[in-house]
Amino acid sequence: MPPPVFDDALRGYAFAVLKRDNFRCRYCGLDGSTSFANWLCLSWDHLLPKGHPHRDDPEYIVAACSFCNWADNRYFDLVTKRGLKLDGLSQLELVQQRLPYVERTRSAYREFWERNVARDHADDDGVA
Numbered sequence: 001m002p003p004p005v006f007d008d009a010l011r012g013y014a015f016a017v018l019k020r021d022n023f024r025c026r027y028c029g030l031d032g033s034t035s036f037a038n039w040l041c042l043s044w045d046h047l048l049p050k051g052h053p054h055r056d057d058p059e060y061i062v063a064a065c066s067f068c069n070w071a072d073n074r075y076f077d078l079v080t081k082r083g084l085k086l087d088g089l090s091q092l093e094l095v096q097q098r099l100p101y102v103e104r105t106r107s108a109y110r111e112f113w114e115r116n117v118a119r120d121h122a123d124d125d126g127v128a
């Protein structure tokens, strides 16, 4: 019997890309190999917009956790406004170019998390 063929991202079409990137988010470093919960958070991130001739080339798709994947989800719409370009850049250059925008959203979420979600958050009055 042939091995099962999966048509989902994690086990199927994204697996080769995730494996190439060592199952780590290329933006925040979340490591999908260290826990099942982390692995479930992984997705693949297109570095080029819909309609670009190289969009579906695995060279221009990287591993990203789902948060980093959508953290700057207007990235392609804002490329021109931000004075960025997409053509002629390598995979690494495209990731590095996007990284500060992802990190900015991540920092804002971190602040919120520390204030409102983390067990020992600052305004915790100790009431259970």
Ligand SMILES: [Zn+2]
Pocket: 025, 026, 027, 028, 029, 030, 064, 065, 066, 067, 068, 069
């Ligand atoms: Zn991430």
